[in-house]
Amino acid sequence: MIRMSTFQELQHNDHSLGLYCITCDRWGMADLQLLIDTGRGNYTVTGARFRCTDCGSLVQKQLRPPAPTLGNTARYI
Numbered sequence: 001m002i003r004m005s006t007f008q009e010l011q012h013n014d015h016s017l018g019l020y021c022i023t024c025d026r027w028g029m030a031d032l033q034l035l036i037d038t039g040r041g042n043y044t045v046t047g048a049r050f051r052c053t054d055c056g057s058l059v060q061k062q063l064r065p066p067a068p069t070l071g072n073t074a075r076y077i
């Protein structure tokens with residue numbers, strides 16, 4: 001079983017956290033290392049709220065698994 005409820009667990013499992021502002025129609029990424037370095041590594045992902053740096057609206061979160069590797073082949077996506 002893999003636990004990914006906190007920022008630290010997300011980073012440990014090579015996942016990332018996408019952030020989407022519906023007002024600005026803009027995507028960003030949560031800086032998990034910065035969150036951990038500033039003592040928030042044990043905060044839960046579901047309980048955390050992020051605000052858009054442009055408009056200040058609360059943003060939606062999207063848990064992202066690591067990108068699959070294709071060996072030495074070139075990526076086309």
Ligand SMILES: [Zn+2]
Pocket residue numbers: 021022023024025052053054055056057
């Ligand atoms: Zn925004």
